[in-house]
Amino acid sequence: MLEELKKVVYEANMLLPKYGLVTFTWGNVSQIDKETGYFAIKPSGVDYDKLTPDDMVIMDLEGNKIEGKYNPSSDTPTHIELYKAFPNIGGIVHTHSSWATSWAQAGRGIPCYGTTHADYMYGEIPCVRCLTKEEIDGAYEQNTGLLIAEYFKNNDYEAVPAVLCKNHGPFTWGKDGHEAVHNAVVLEEVAKMAARCETINPQVKPAPQELQDKHYYRKHGANAYYGQK
Amino acid sequence: MLEELKKVVYEANMLLPKYGLVTFTWGNVSQIDKETGYFAIKPSGVDYDKLTPDDMVIMDLEGNKIEGKYNPSSDTPTHIELYKAFPNIGGIVHTHSSWATSWAQAGRGIPCYGTTHADYMYGEIPCVRCLTKEEIDGAYEQNTGLLIAEYFKNNDYEAVPAVLCKNHGPFTWGKDGHEAVHNAVVLEEVAKMAARCETINPQVKPAPQELQDKHYYRKHGANAYYGQK
Amino acid sequence: MLEELKKVVYEANMLLPKYGLVTFTWGNVSQIDKETGYFAIKPSGVDYDKLTPDDMVIMDLEGNKIEGKYNPSSDTPTHIELYKAFPNIGGIVHTHSSWATSWAQAGRGIPCYGTTHADYMYGEIPCVRCLTKEEIDGAYEQNTGLLIAEYFKNNDYEAVPAVLCKNHGPFTWGKDGHEAVHNAVVLEEVAKMAARCETINPQVKPAPQELQDKHYYRKHGANAYYGQK
Amino acid sequence: MLEELKKVVYEANMLLPKYGLVTFTWGNVSQIDKETGYFAIKPSGVDYDKLTPDDMVIMDLEGNKIEGKYNPSSDTPTHIELYKAFPNIGGIVHTHSSWATSWAQAGRGIPCYGTTHADYMYGEIPCVRCLTKEEIDGAYEQNTGLLIAEYFKNNDYEAVPAVLCKNHGPFTWGKDGHEAVHNAVVLEEVAKMAARCETINPQVKPAPQELQDKHYYRKHGANAYYGQK
Numbered sequence: 001m002l003e004e005l006k007k008v009v010y011e012a013n014m015l016l017p018k019y020g021l022v023t024f025t026w027g028n029v030s031q032i033d034k035e036t037g038y039f040a041i042k043p044s045g046v047d048y049d050k051l052t053p054d055d056m057v058i059m060d061l062e063g064n065k066i067e068g069k070y071n072p073s074s075d076t077p078t079h080i081e082l083y084k085a086f087p088n089i090g091g092i093v094h095t096h097s098s099w100a101t102s103w104a105q106a107g108r109g110i111p112c113y114g115t116t117h118a119d120y121m122y123g124e125i126p127c128v129r130c131l132t133k134e135e136i137d138g139a140y141e142q143n144t145g146l147l148i149a150e151y152f153k154n155n156d157y158e159a160v161p162a163v164l165c166k167n168h169g170p171f172t173w174g175k176d177g178h179e180a181v182h183n184a185v186v187l188e189e190v191a192k193m194a195a196r197c198e199t200i201n202p203q204v205k206p207a208p209q210e211l212q213d214k215h216y217y218r219k220h221g222a223n224a225y226y227g228q229k
Numbered sequence: 230m231l232e233e234l235k236k237v238v239y240e241a242n243m244l245l246p247k248y249g250l251v252t253f254t255w256g257n258v259s260q261i262d263k264e265t266g267y268f269a270i271k272p273s274g275v276d277y278d279k280l281t282p283d284d285m286v287i288m289d290l291e292g293n294k295i296e297g298k299y300n301p302s303s304d305t306p307t308h309i310e311l312y313k314a315f316p317n318i319g320g321i322v323h324t325h326s327s328w329a330t331s332w333a334q335a336g337r338g339i340p341c342y343g344t345t346h347a348d349y350m351y352g353e354i355p356c357v358r359c360l361t362k363e364e365i366d367g368a369y370e371q372n373t374g375l376l377i378a379e380y381f382k383n384n385d386y387e388a389v390p391a392v393l394c395k396n397h398g399p400f401t402w403g404k405d406g407h408e409a410v411h412n413a414v415v416l417e418e419v420a421k422m423a424a425r426c427e428t429i430n431p432q433v434k435p436a437p438q439e440l441q442d443k444h445y446y447r448k449h450g451a452n453a454y455y456g457q458k
Numbered sequence: 459m460l461e462e463l464k465k466v467v468y469e470a471n472m473l474l475p476k477y478g479l480v481t482f483t484w485g486n487v488s489q490i491d492k493e494t495g496y497f498a499i500k501p502s503g504v505d506y507d508k509l510t511p512d513d514m515v516i517m518d519l520e521g522n523k524i525e526g527k528y529n530p531s532s533d534t535p536t537h538i539e540l541y542k543a544f545p546n547i548g549g550i551v552h553t554h555s556s557w558a559t560s561w562a563q564a565g566r567g568i569p570c571y572g573t574t575h576a577d578y579m580y581g582e583i584p585c586v587r588c589l590t591k592e593e594i595d596g597a598y599e600q601n602t603g604l605l606i607a608e609y610f611k612n613n614d615y616e617a618v619p620a621v622l623c624k625n626h627g628p629f630t631w632g633k634d635g636h637e638a639v640h641n642a643v644v645l646e647e648v649a650k651m652a653a654r655c656e657t658i659n660p661q662v663k664p665a666p667q668e669l670q671d672k673h674y675y676r677k678h679g680a681n682a683y684y685g686q687k
Numbered sequence: 688m689l690e691e692l693k694k695v696v697y698e699a700n701m702l703l704p705k706y707g708l709v710t711f712t713w714g715n716v717s718q719i720d721k722e723t724g725y726f727a728i729k730p731s732g733v734d735y736d737k738l739t740p741d742d743m744v745i746m747d748l749e750g751n752k753i754e755g756k757y758n759p760s761s762d763t764p765t766h767i768e769l770y771k772a773f774p775n776i777g778g779i780v781h782t783h784s785s786w787a788t789s790w791a792q793a794g795r796g797i798p799c800y801g802t803t804h805a806d807y808m809y810g811e812i813p814c815v816r817c818l819t820k821e822e823i824d825g826a827y828e829q830n831t832g833l834l835i836a837e838y839f840k841n842n843d844y845e846a847v848p849a850v851l852c853k854n855h856g857p858f859t860w861g862k863d864g865h866e867a868v869h870n871a872v873v874l875e876e877v878a879k880m881a882a883r884c885e886t887i888n889p890q891v892k893p894a895p896q897e898l899q900d901k902h903y904y905r906k907h908g909a910n911a912y913y914g915q916k
Contacts, residue, residue, distance in 0.1 A: 023643060023644075023647050024640070024643070024644075026574065043686070044684060044685050044686060045684055045685030045686060046686070070686055071685070071686055074676065074683065074684050074685075096573075096574045098647070098650060098651055098654070099654065101572065101574060101651055102651045102654035102655040102658055103655075103658055104572065105571040105572040105651060105652070105655040105662065105665075106571075106655040106656075106658035106659035106662050107659060107662065108658060108659055113334040113335075113396065114330065114333065114334040114396045114397055114398070115325075115396060115397045115398065116255065116325045116330060116398070130665070130666055130669060131669070133666075133668040136666075136668045136669055136672045137668065137672070140672055140676075167571065167572045167573060167665040167666070167669055168572055168573045168669075169572070169573065169574070182253070185252065185253070186252075186253075189252050189327070192327060193327055193330055193331045193334060194334070195654060195657065195658050196327070196328065196331035196424060197331040197332075197334040197335040198335075198658070199424065199428065199657065200331055200332055200335035200337060200424050200427070201335035201336060201337055204334065204335050204336065207334075207359070207396040208359055208362075208365075208396070210362040210365045210366065211359060211360070211365055211396055211397075214365045214366070214369055218303065218369075225303065226273060226274055226303050227273050227274030227300070227303075228272070228273065228274060228275070228299055228300055342792040342793075342854065343788065343791065343792040343854045343855055343856070344783075344854060344855045344856065345713065345783045345788060345856070411711070414710060414711070415710075415711075418710050418785070421785060422785055422788055422789045422792060423792070425785070425786065425789035425882060426789040426790075426792040426793040427793075428882065428886065429789055429790055429793035429795060429882050429885070430793035430794060430795055433792065433793050433794065436792075436817070436854040437817055437820075437823075437854070439820040439823045439824065440817060440818070440823055440854055440855075443823045443824070443827055447761065447827075454761065455731060455732055455761050456731050456732030456758070456761075457730070457731060457732060457733070457757055457758055481872060481873075481876050482869070482872070482873075484803065501915070502913060502914050502915065503913055503914030503915060504915070528915055529914070529915055532905065532912065532913050532914075554802075554803045556876070556879060556880055556883070557883065559801065559803060559880055560880045560883035560884040560887055561884075561887055562801065563800040563801040563880060563881070563884040563891065563894075564800075564884040564885075564887035564888035564891050565888060565891065566887060566888055588894070588895055588898060589898070591895075591897040594895075594897045594898055594901045595897065595901070598901055598905075625800065625801045625802060625894040625895070625898055626801060626802045626898075627801070627802065627803070653883060653886065653887050656887070657886065
């Protein structure tokens with residue numbers, strides 16, 4: 001079942017090594033089928049160069065495995081909480097991509113220093129706190145998802161489709177798995193340039209709000225005029 | 230019409246991913262035909278791996294589309310102002326290349342620290358100010374071009390064929406699209422080495438004026454002796 | 459003899475250039491056959507692109523060459539001391555990989571700043587002191603091994619399968635040559651992100667102990683649940 | 688004439704882009720034939736991907752072109768002075784490789800921080816001063832060679848086969864063109880790790896003298912035991 005979903009999720013997963021976002025098995029992509037409420041996700045700890053579409057695991061939002069010969073990614077409970085909290089998304093990515101993870105390890109959100117960032121993400125990319133000992137010792141991966149969801153109760157998850165988890169790494173999302181991967185690439189590039197720009201000018205300030213507005217709304221919303229819309 | 234122009238502009242655009250200067254669709258090259266006053270430019274938001282020569286858009290300097298099935302790059306009004314202000318150029322490039330953009334985000338011009346820079350660009354590569362709210366809310370892309378043109382009223386656009394736009398990224402130009410791409414590669418390399426050299430020696434000073442003169446005039450002007458001239 | 463061992467050690471050695479861990483001949487992998495007590499190791503100073511399985515040198519733990527037309531790696535006495543001191547390992551890697559070597563040259567151990575590190579290595583990756591003049595002028599390579607062994611008398615070599623030698627570079631190990639290479643890749647990635655994260659936040663602190671515990675024990679020991687176990 | 692020399696010099700030149708040491712035409716290799724006293728060198732400003740063995744230019748040590756359809760590299764007078772001053776070398780390389788050039792622009796020699804450096808170069812890699820206005824306005828390229836030669840009157844050019852020219856870039860040399868390229872690769876790697884190691888530990892000190900001695904003499908001189916000697 002859901003052969004087409006498994007295929008596109010496989011393809012989105014294979015983009016992670018293509019774009020240099022993963023070492024070994026350090027990343028995963030999922031995508032949800034809105035009709036059935038099932039989602040497909042990468043199996044846990046399987047090498048990218050051995051992966052096939054058929055290896056994708058089909059799960060429901062209660063965490064039951066519907067189909068698949070492998071265990072799903074150990075981050076599956078995080079994906080579930082994000083699908084529950086963000087009704088308009090269709091795909092999720094987790095990586096340990098080098099620059100984004102360096103910011104996460106540093107415990108800092110990524111300020112919006114320019115239009116590359118503003119074209120895709122509206123304002124600072126947040127870094128949510130480390131989980132408490134209780135949260136870690138309990139349902140760790142689920143609690144990671146709940147913490148992200150909590151932050152976005154008061155923030156627009158569609159305007160900022162990315163988050164850093166302190167001492168851990170990034171999650172990104174989008175309308176499907178491919179868009180979530182696209183946002184993971186953007187995040188890595190933005191994270192790299194933000195770090196370098198702080199080295200070049202330690203007193204650097206975020207881009208003016210009107211420039212952030214201009215670039216974000218040039219590509220998003222009713223008045224967008226970028227591309228072939 | 231202008232089939233040859235579309236072909237060379239296509240080829241110049243394809244050099245951007247080849248040289249690692251663009252992620253996704255974040256860049257564009259144009260080239261002008263001096264006889265007709267028309268220029269060809271990359272369409273907006275079209276993936277490089279799907280691009281064909283036929284996708285190039287032909288525009289005039291009043292901003293009218295002369296030919297093409299796509300919308301032109303959203304940066305087209307910037308290109309137009311540069312063609313109007315810089316009569317001796319034939320090609321323009323815009324990218325978000327990583328190191329040059331980091332300097333632009335940092336809001337700093339790139340000092341001439343050595344002969345790699347001096348071989349191509351005479352003196353500091355300027356970083357022009359961010360646009361005002363009025364300029365951004367108005368004809369943003371045109372105003373970007375006007376601001377660059379304003380700076381070069383009192384500076385030699387042929388001696389420094391590159392500029393950084395604060396919080397945004399670089400533009401470069403040259404006698405045609407290929408030379409503009411060449412200068413974009415040089416800019417990125419120079420931006421990288423300038424940042425690293427400031428880390429290695431925070432007190433570093435620009436190269437002596439006589440060395441800058443020597444290298445620039447070794448390759449440019451009546452007494453050039455570099456290459457096969 | 460030991461044709462299979464020579465083949466896998468050859469393959470593990472060839473992974474070093476594949477993963478970008480070595481320049482020229484600056485690295486070596488060995489793997490031990492527990493039954494005979496012999497190990498295979500890369501010959502000294504032979505280019506990777508000319509290497510064949512047959513070029514691997516078979517040694518015993520007393521340092522006698524059992525088979526092979528070449529001299530073994532000059533680091534062979536270090537490998538021998540590690541095999542003697544670490545009974546549960548089957549493979550060893552030495553490289554001059556760029557980021558790990560930069561930490562070694564800096565004389566600092568790598569703090570555990572996040573889960574990428576904690577997934578593989580439990581706590582700080584140590585940097586052992588430089589050898590004394592006597593140790594250097596004597597049996598230098600053997601003394602390097604003895605110094606590492608000394609450190610791990612009071613530390614768990616299975617929980618931290620990597621070490622930096624001050625002013626020199628890293629050694630990693632694992633259950634076989636391939637796992638030792640895997641750990642060398644992890645070390646390099648972790649070293650890179652730790653350096654960048656200190657630049658992004660000079661006041662950064664190691665990840666909380668409970669997070670380090672969680673990630674390490676999620677993948678190791680009786681209660682591991684990562685992967686397909 | 689000297690067909691074999693042109694072929695090996697061509698091959699050595701083609702290694703520069705292979706190892707990522709040059710952008711466009713920013714580098715050149717030469718090699719001398721001791722019998723005739725002629726040397727072959729890359730032509731000036733010719734693209735690497737159009738280069739053929741036949742394009743190499745044959746020069747004598749008085750600067751006369753003996754054979755070749757192109758102008759020789761504009762750095763030819765520097766090569767000549769080095770061949771005159773360093774009787775035991777057979778090949779010379781000049782590049783603008785990124786890390787080495789960053790040190791040159793910073794005006795600092797590269798301290799010996801570890802064994803990677805010590806394996807090839809004995810002690811700090813010097814950065815010679817910028818030329819004076821008189822030296823620049825006169826026979827600039829020749830004066831560059833004379834300045835390097837001057838430095839090595841009191842220093843061992845065989846023990847340190849590399850130099851940085853302030854605000855310019857590196858030269859390396861060796862027994863032939865290939866060894867000079869080899870040393871250019873080592874220099875770039877050492878320059879990269881030295882810069883990173885100073886960022887990781889701003890108080891870092893050079894490696895102890897006895898370690899530098901050990902590694903250098905392990906590979907060089909009568910008692911060398913590295914490799915297959």
